[in-house]
Amino acid sequence: MNAIDSLDLVRDLIWTVISASGPCVVVAMVIGIAIALLQALTQVQEMTLTFIPKIVAVLLMILATAPFMGSQIYTFTERAYSRIEHGF
Template structure:
C-alpha cells in the first residue's frame, strides 16, 4: 500500500462517517435550534427540555435512515475486504 492508496482509504472512511452520521446529526441540530428558539422566546430555562426531543429525533431519523446508513457502511466494508483480499 502506497500513500495514494492510504489517502484514498482515509478519504473514503471519512466520507462514509459523514454520510452515515449526517442525518442523525442534522436532526439533532435542527431540533436543538428549535428548542433553543422556544426557550429564548418563552424564557423557560429547563436543562432537560433539550435532551428528550433530541433523543427522540435522533432515534426517529436513525429508524428511518438505518437501511441507508447500513448499506453505505456495508459497501465501505466490502471495499476494504476486497482490498485486503488482493493485497493492498
C-alpha cells in the same frame, strides 16, 4: 500498501462516516435550534427540555435511516476488503 492507498482508504472512511451519520446530526441540530428558539421566546431555561426531544428525534431518525446507514457501511467494508484481497 503505500501512502496514497492509505490516504484513499481513510478518505473513503471519512466520507462514509459523514454520509451515514449526517441525517441524524442534521435532525439533532434542527431540533436543538428550534428548542433554543422556543426557550428564548418563552424565557423558559430548563436544561432537561433540550435533551428529551433530541434523543427521541435522533432515535426515530436512526430507525428511519438504518437501512441507508447499513448499506453505506457495508459498501465501504466491501471496498476495503476487495482492496486487501487484490493487494491494493
